[in-house]
């Protein structure tokens with residue numbers, strides 16, 4: 001198995017990570033029903049609407065993080 005000859009320097013490691021380990025902030029769109037900021041492709045947390053129809057009734061439903 002190939003083994004690296006030299007340890008990657010802090011500089012080289014940081015340059016690599018700066019280029020493709022970027023964390024992009026969560027994009028938000030306005031809900032088509034109530035106008036609340038919503039994560040795209042997810043039902044609205046405030047009114048429970050998705051794609052023009054109601055998907056869930058209440059504000060608090062299990063199975064979601066944060």
Ligand SMILES: [Zn+2]
Nearest residue numbers: 031034044047
């Ligand atoms: Zn909504």
